[in-house]
Amino acid sequence: MIELLLLILVIVMVGLNSRTGKRVAALESELEAIKAALRQQAITLPSPAEAVSTGTAADALQDRPASPVELAAREAAEAEAPVAAVSEDVGTGHETVVPGPVLKPAAQAKTSENLESYLGARWPVWVGGVALAFGGIFLVRYSIEAGLLGPAARLTLAGIFGLLLLAAGEIVRRRAMPQMSERFSNAMIPGALTAAGAVTLLGAIYAAYGIYEFIGPASAFVLLALVSFATIALSLLHGQALAGLGLLASLLTPGLVATEEPNANALFIFLGLTWLAVNAASRFRQWTVVPMLANIGVGLWAVAYVAGSDAFDPLPPALALIVMIAGTGFFWPGSRYEAGASARTGWRALLLRPPLKIMLSIAIMTMLPALVMVLRHAEGAGMVLFGFAAIMATLAALGASRIHAVWPAIIAAAGSILGITITALIWFDYVPQSVLPAPADGQPAQALTFTNEITVYLLLGAIFTLLGFAFLKRFRRQQPEFSIVWAFLMPAVPVALAFISFLNFGNLGRDWTHGLYGLGLGLVLLGAADWLFRRGGDTAEDGTGPSVDWPANLLVAGSFAGFTLCLHALTNGIVTTILVSVLGFAYLLAMRAKPWPALPWMMAAATLIVFGRIAWEPTLIGPNSLGTTPFFNALLPGYGIPTLLAIVSAWLLRDSPDFRVRNLMQALASLAALMTIAVLVRHAMNGGVLDSRVPTLGEQSIYTLVTVGFSGILMTLDLQRPSPVFRFGSMIAGVIATINVLSLHLFALNPYFSGENTGRWPFFNLLLIGYLLPALAYGLVAFYARGRRPMPYVAMLAVAGAVLGFLWATLSVRRFWQGDNIADWKGFLQGETYTYSVVWLLIGVALLALGSKLDAKSLRLASAGLVLIAVVKVFLIDMSNLEGILRALSFIGLGAVLIGIGLFYQRILVNRSANPAPADSPADSQGTTS
Template sequence: MELLLLIAIVLAIAWQRKTSHRLARVEDELLAIRQRIDTLTSTAPPDAAIAETEAETLAPPAEDTAEAAADAAVAIAAREDAVHDLKPLHDKEETSDTLESNLGARWAVWVGGVALALGGIFLIRYSIESGLIGPETRLVLAGVFGLLLIGTGEAIRRRMIEPIADRYGNAMIPGALTAAGAITLLGATYAAHGYYGFIGATPAFVLLGVISLGTVALSLLHGQALAGLGLAGSLVTPALVSSTAPSPWVLFTFLAVTWLASAAAARLRRWTLVPVLANLGLGGWVLAYLFEAFTPDITPPTLALLVVIAGTGFVWPGHRAEEPSSSTETWWRFLRRPPLGITLSLSLVVLLAALAMLAVDEGYSILPAFAAASLVAALAALGAGRSYAVWPALLSAVGAVACIGLMALILLDQAPLPVTEGGTAPPLSFGLEIAISLGLGGVFTFLGFAFLRRTGTLEPKLGALWALSMSAVPVALATISFLNFGTLAADWIHGLYGLALGAILIGIAQWRILRSEAGEADRAANLVALGSFAGLAFALHALTTGITTTILIAVIGFAYVLATRWRPWPAFPWAMGAAIVVVFARIAWEPTLVGPNQLSTTPFWNALLPGYGIPALLAVLAAYQLRNWQDHRARNFLQAVAALMGMMALVVLVRHAMNGGVLDDSVATLGEQSIYTLLTIGFSATLMTLDTRAPSPVFRYGSMIAGVLATANVLSLHVFVLNPYLSGESTGAWPFVNLLLIGYLLPALSYAGLAYYARDKRPRLYVMMLALAGALLGFLWATLSVRRFWHGENIADWKGFLPNETYNYSVVWLLIGVALLVLGSRLDARSLRLASAGLVIITVLKVFLVDMSNLEGILRALSFIGLGIVLMGIGLFYQRILARRPSSSPELPPVPEAKA
């Protein structure tokens, strides 16, 4: 079997050499054709010159000269077209690969190389099984065979034809022979150590490393594939050599040297795949060591990763991949800046390693937190130092928040040390954790400023990314530190940090605007200015509590609005909007602002008035101050939050007053809900009025949304959920001024007024909705008032119906229908006329279905008589109204004239 395999290998090599000779002949023929084409191209100008000389010598008439020149131009153009037609064919033949070339020139080379490597292995196996030679001799012969293969590959490389080497650079015979020799040497060295024990761990480790690094060095002559083989051998070497006293320092020093060697080779040949494999391989070793070692030493892997980050920034890609950004670059292309694989793999490896360092330590030492922060800071420095390092800049910001957040979660359950006999409990201090958190945030601010100063004007997208990171990351890290390690009452360390951060950022924004060609419209400067508000807002949360924080947040936001008088920066209005959003968040967290136990029960004159009223007032003033602001998005946003804040303040004050001075989540009564409905209707009218004076989409659509919300409350709460007929709630002792007045009649009148006011200002369907909602509430008020007249304060459904009560319903409904008909005719409101028709139909059905069966005697007769009189009156009314309309009226089509 082994003999047949050797014969097959020899035949494969012979066939490959024959194919190579055939391809060499084809290359020679293509080269000859190309030279002939170049000759034809070079002879065109002399022909043209001769034609021109002959034309001047003969000097024919002008017309003949023009015709001859045209013919010559056509001939020259035809010759050039022929040459251009031949060139693409030549290029296509030169660059395209056929099935024969792939099989003969590429596949055969690599399969031959694999066959050689397997042949050496099988030869060793055959010698072992046959007992021909001893293990020492076999290993020596294997080493000699590997060196022979490498030497043969080098000898063949020096005799290769240059065109063939350029075309089949990734499938050359020298590279295959060198790869087979390297595998043979690696296998022989491992066998000498692992199977026979001829050499110790240290010599084996050194030999394997030398062979692997030598393979990487030879890859400079044979291509990137051989470099990958050498890199793989280097990465596998530590796993192949066992030691009784493994040292992480030796391991990661070797891996770092291997990475630097591969990076140097990649720099010389501008490779991009080998560095990615090197990053992933070293990262895999770091993660394996951290999770498999019993007590891992954090320092060696940290230093190795720092070497990788520094090597990426200075060795390869280094400054060679720096390219000026294009003004037409999209965000998608921005995120895919080359070399994408190198930067993305490095960022992921560093981020995962930093998180793993924190996870395996479980908070017993500060060293993992310091190591993780160092790695994140180094990655951020790479992102700030190189324009292609988009992903290091982005993932370093994410990694900083993730690492500090993981550190806080790990230390969340930490408790003070137990008290010893005769001693006191040591205080639990997180000073180092606070220093790491705040210091890492300061690093991002410094790196952001350094980037903006160096290349910020040339890199608008990356500058905007760093402007966001240099403010968002420090605030996020300081917030995590304050919530987990700080003093929630008044923390001066975090508070002063926030104040300093806000001042520094506003100074950087001012410096940036003075240097930028865009001036006040510079995106990065405005993002930094907005970040200064975030720093000041954090400082307020660290230094103050409760209602004071809520009010001062709005005050700081309004200060930014006032600053637009001297510095009309586009970011300042957004600071006020952000302040109101923070106020909303604080209200959602604690609606009472001072705590339920500290809130006074006095209606209106309590902590809710300044806590809600001052931010609402400042928001309204800010919206008025910026009513003519050029940025319509900021102006509309401010108007929206001002309207919402004002509405919320009124609702909360009413809620507190209607619940006996208690602000909780209890179900509202009909009276309280009616006040909310009236406020919403008034809010809609106010926005409508503002829209007529200062047109704005916020006012326009906000007024309509408020009207729709009010109508939804009516249909769901007033009609069903809180209806005294269904809920059994008492309507009050007074005959007219009672719950029905505030629950139904006042909202009905408000809806009617709003519908009348919106007739020429809002869409017709919206006005019809308001009018029908008012008519419905008026109908409910009249109906429930009739029931209250017969049943008293409690009008619950379990009391049933009285005969006189049933008759009164018919009378009242008919009167309401007639009133709606008259009002709709006066105001030319079709919605009211439709409501009248619907109510009359309901009354007819009620009389015929209910009164006929339930009423007796005179009441039944009066019910039908009254219904008939009203219906005939309505018919007569419509006949007269329609008869008075012109023939062109859309509601009454013209009557066709009778034909004679």
């Protein structure tokens, strides 16, 4: 095994050297460019006056991305410049910088690192340290194989060897390191010797415990812990890598030492002390990698304990995680980070604020164990949920107390919502005891009340609201982006938690707990919004900032969400639907007293919520409770009142300067009106039943008439008060109606294919409402749209009307010959076939005359198409299917009509040649929209 490790190490070193050799040429050329740039800077140093004049330009360019050559030059200059002495207060994070003597650039040492320095000063150090460690291992192995020494002597010599390595590291550090360059700080020889000594001591202690059993678990644990902590302490002298070694040893110690009675308290106390030691050293030396690894290690230990224990105690891991979060806020108060965070603005800068690695790791590695605790909530003690809530609340507090802790705030909110979702899924299949059969002993079953779940999650949501207040009070003006984050979280988290709690653990009939919680939350957020509006917008101290006060407006939206929660908890059915719309309308009317931009948007939100409730339950009160009286039933107020309020709101906002909410309300009001009419019609046409059955032709015809009429109404509104909603909404309605005609009237619901009876009356039958009335409606809307809508849209309406009229005439002929039922299985009679030709030609002639009188080219083209169909029908069908006089009359009539049409067109063309006129009507040449 050892030989395999050595072989792998040699292969890795050869590969790295080969890769390094390929980059030598590029490195040397780049270093030469750096030297030339440094010489040029040394020659052309600016005078003090020039430095002052160029200060502003330097500030403006400091955020510009630098090229690789400039970065390398900057790093080389910083490495050669005198190092300022920095004195920091670890407890408060305030730094005192003592400037060192300023040397002239010409006097600075100009050194560069080449391939020789890489291979001679860096790699041998760490490889030598590894070789020393392997040498100690091979020495012990040889003594064992040769039987030279006993176990006690071997362990003693191993311990002495480890101590000698530690001493050698300290001697080299004191004597040789003062003359070493700072560039080799990550390849210090003392650090390598110290690391080898620490590994040797750790191996000797574990061998004494695990192999030879000279010491017990307690002694082994204490000794391993002492060596680990000593290694962490020595890292202050030898660098971050040694701190990582001490951290690794500390994290492995509990796993290496086994005991018959595991003690969770001792485990997490030790892990907490390890974390504190690592972060103290890291804060002193400004390391960020080792603290991140410490967060990950302790978090994984917490996950392993909670997931792997048969009966776990949530208190030790919860306290350890809380100590980690609180310690992060203490060790990294961010005075050095807050200065840079305030200087850089924008969402990207907010999400990437240092120390990013520490903040991300602490947030993720405390959320994961907390979620695992919730997963085992049903098996654990009653304090599991309280431990989870305490962890999430502490993490959120870290996000509210540090302006660089945006990720803890976001992840705490996400973790809280995930936690209650997991809890709800755990109890998703729970059956209340009231519906279960009584136990055999006759005693009443104990009902589950979910008091702990409701209490924990409602309190957790309230904590987010309080933390949001605290953040906005401290940092609102200095941190506009982060303020928006907290203004969103402080209503979103409590409302989400309360809604999930109400739906899963509450009384869906009437729940006073959740209802009063929503009422109180809404009042508090509304008062907070008023407080923010009174204090002014998001303008920063330098006078810059967004024009919209987003935090205050988000709190207005949060108050609406709280009141909506209250309505859902205290009411149900149609009452909730109507009151939600009334609530949104009340916010809209509040604009007369408070000119808050978010108020009209709440009416739009209320209308969308009403749509959602309708999609969930179209009957609003349940299908069994819905009356069968047409129109005058629960659907009229349930749909009508929200629609009426939406229409009034759109009218009140007709002159609103915010065109977005104005257009949105116009669209929602239009959609609500169309939906209300459609639902009332379906209820009336289906005997008071609202279900998913396929509508009949009569019902679908009403929908088509409503949609076409709706298109005309929107067009009229657009002409009176131009609006893109009315303009495009009218055309969308026309297109939807046309699609219905092409798919349903022509094929799916056509009585010829469906076999539906058309009725006993000759004219007032199903064909009238199914085809003639929609055809007339299409014709009127097309005529009204001439010159007001694009020509293709007008042509679409005209063609749809013509097709419906053609179908009415054709199907009426079939009904005349076949009776009420005109299904296709009846075939065709000869008289029926001849009548089709006569009717089609008459319709063609009528369209030609009408198109000539109105100067409508579209009607004349429709006439030509219909006559062409008649010609094809006569030559292909009548010739083969008709006999006797009917065949002759068919061809004679066709010939006479065609000659008459030709004579008609010849006279028109002669007249136009004598009196030139526009090729078509104004409507045909216009394609603009009003």
